[in-house]
Amino acid sequence: MHTKAPGVMRAKASADVTTADSPVRRGPERRAEHVPALTLFAHPRPYRVGERCLLEALADGREVALSRNAPDFTPPGEQLGGPLADPFLSRKPLRFIPGPEGRILLDPGEGSQVIVAGAPLQGVRELSAEEVTDGVTLELGGRVGLVLHLAEPGLEGSLAALDMVGTSLGLQRVRQRIAQVADLVVPVLIRGETGAGKELIARAVHEHSARRQRPFLSLNLGAIPKELAAAELFGARKGAFTGAVRDQKGVFLAADGGTLFLDEVGEAPPEVQVMLLRVLETGEFFPVGAHGPVKVDVRLLAATDARLEAQIDEGRFKAPLLHRLAGYVIRVPPLRERREDIGLLFHHFAQQELRALGAASRLHAGDASAEPWLPVGLASRLVRYAWPGNIRQLRNVTRRLVIDNRDQPSLRLDAELERELSAPSAASPGPPSPPPAAPAAPEVKRRKASDITEAELVAALRECAWDLNPTADRLGIARASLYDLIQRHPNIRTAGRLSEAEIARAHHECQGDLDAMTRRLQVSRKALARRVKELGLGGNER
Known part of the structure; x- marks a missing residue:
């Protein structure tokens, strides 16, 4: 049915476009280390969630057949694994066939029912390189859930977990960058959307540095009044302003010898920006109302979900401060770019909630023929949702699901969560873009x-x-x-x-x-x- 296509899907291939008058190279840019992989996000035995199978044969231009008996899936960080082994799945395989330009063909054959990205698979379907890059959900037999994505062979085992849940390419890159910079003294700017876990990254940098035994202090500049920000950061002398009835220490002095994490650094008032620039350049600052400088030894980590470059253009943020803060940059990927991690994260949070309810054994079921506690259809919706609130939102949704169904044999959505997971953001993830023209325009008729x-x-x-x-x-x-x-x-x-x-x-x-x-x-x-x-x-x- 197919011809061998060597070198398929050895890269993230983009199908986003531009136009040009000059000649173009045919075919997407390729990176040899990226190969397709399947990661479990739902299984009747919940402890198997997160197991992975690298499809290196597919990357080399050969078919891969997936059934209940083969191939083997391996837990993160381990060498040995086993097949899906669900007795309700067919022995007749779902075939993955390499196609041109990094595409993959799915042939269901006569095996179990397959649902791809929420739609039943009827006949052969071709997945583009872009779809595989984004992550495609597969539901097998109404019981097992897999996400087809790209992975990098050997990367999972090359770095410590750093207390972060997940094995996605994006998260592994974050771990790698933490390992590169943790033992240095350069400031680090952590960039990512709200709820993506920026403070967790900052703590990991501190915990793997030579300052791990020294203080780690965190201050959210967006949560304190702007007129008090300088005093909170650098301290103040008694009488420096109304209400300063005693000397105030400030977090810079409290963190001396350790690490200070400033979240929402884009909210710093102009006068605070000047003081931050000085302390980064000289290691000295003047407390509010003081006449002499104070010397400190502080490793500064900062985070933002703002576009500081746009703020610089608008005159609201100082370019030299950005250059100083960004001695090294770590970008935290949003959850929608880590679809293969969502199942593992859900079970991690669910285990915490179940433990609090005294029902932690729910996630250790050993009967492969039992009805799944997390139905595969619901799990697939969670994986496909855009998560505008990222990990924070996933944790809250997990808590609500577990509590709402604490006496039930399986999880079900209530009407409120159903509406939340059906919101438009579920189908249109991504960073802000120019507003679409004519939002009230009539629906376009389907065309050839x-x-x-x-x-x-x-x-x-x-x-x-x-x-x-x-x-x-x-x-x-x-x-x-x-x-x-x-x-x-x-x-x-x-x-x-x-x-x-x-x-x-x-x-x-x-x-x-x-x-x-x-x-x-x-x-x-x-x-x-x-x-x-x-x-x-x-x-x-x-």
């Missing part, structure tokens, strides 16, 4: 991709800021059809086809501002961010 001209395609892409989801909706075609349509037009190229020199030049001319690079290159911001990260350039994004 072959009826769309190149000019119409380019116009739609530009109107939708190079975001493929709204572009497909505007044109009235499926997203998979949009990928095919882009491939058929030689004047439209994927972001993966941009040359390294072209990206590096734009990065230099735009001073690393990802939004400016996106406008200059006319390419999807999401795809460009991946390329910038892969090339090790470092984009200024939250």
Whole structure:
């Protein structure tokens, strides 16, 4: 049924697009270390969640057959594993077939029912490289849940867990960067969305540094009144301002010899920014109302979910301070970029809640024929949801599910959670983008991709800021059809086809501002961010 396609899916391949008049390279950019993998997010035996199977044969151009008897899935950090072994799954396999341009074909054969990304699999379906990069959920026989994604062989076992749950590429990169910088004294700027776990990263840096026995103090600059921020940070002398009835120490002095973590650093008032710059440059500061400097030895870690570069353009943040804070940058990926970690995180939080309820044994069921406590359909919805509140939101949803179903044999959504997980954000994850034009426009009638001209395609892409989801909706075609349509037009190229020199030049001319690079290159911001990260350039994004 197929021909061998060597070298398939050895990379994150982008299907986000731009246009250019110059010749383009055919085919997406490839990274040899990335191969497809399957990670369990639901199983009748809950302790198996997180087990993984690397599809290296598929990456080498050979088919992989998945059934209840093969291949083996291995727990994180271990060498030996076993097959899915659910007696209700068929022995007849689901076949993974390598295709061109990093695509993967799924052939259900005559085996168990398969649901792909929430839709039943009827006949052979082709998954694009972009879909695999984002992570695709597979439900087998209504009992077992897997996410098809990219992994890097050997990376899981190369680094300590650092008290972080998950084995995704994004999280492993974070662990790697922590290991690189923890024992140094340079300041670190941690960038990521709200709820993504930035303070956890800061604590890991401290705990793996030479200062681990010294204080670790945390201060959220967004949670204190701006007029009190300087005193909270640097202390104040008695009588320095109304209400200062005694000397105030300040967190910098309290953290002397240790580590200070400043969250929401973008909220620092202008006068505090000046004082922070001074202490970073000289190790000295003046308490409010003091006439002499105080010397301290503090490792400063800062975090933000703000676009500090935009604040600099608006005159609200000082560029020299950003350069000082960003001695080393760690980007925390949002949960929607870590789909293979969601099942493991859910069970981690569920175990905590069940332990508090005295029912921790729920997650240690040994009967493979039992009805799953976490139904695979619900688990798949959790994996596919966009999680705008990231790990914090997942923890809260897990708590609500466990408490609401504490006396039930399996978890079920109530009406409120049903609405939350059905919100539009579930289908449209990603960083903020320009608002869509004419939000009240009538629904576009479904069309054949072959009826769309190149000019119409380019116009739609530009109107939708190079975001493929709204572009497909505007044109009235499926997203998979949009990928095919882009491939058929030689004047439209994927972001993966941009040359390294072209990206590096734009990065230099735009001073690393990802939004400016996106406008200059006319390419999807999401795809460009991946390329910038892969090339090790470092984009200024939250």
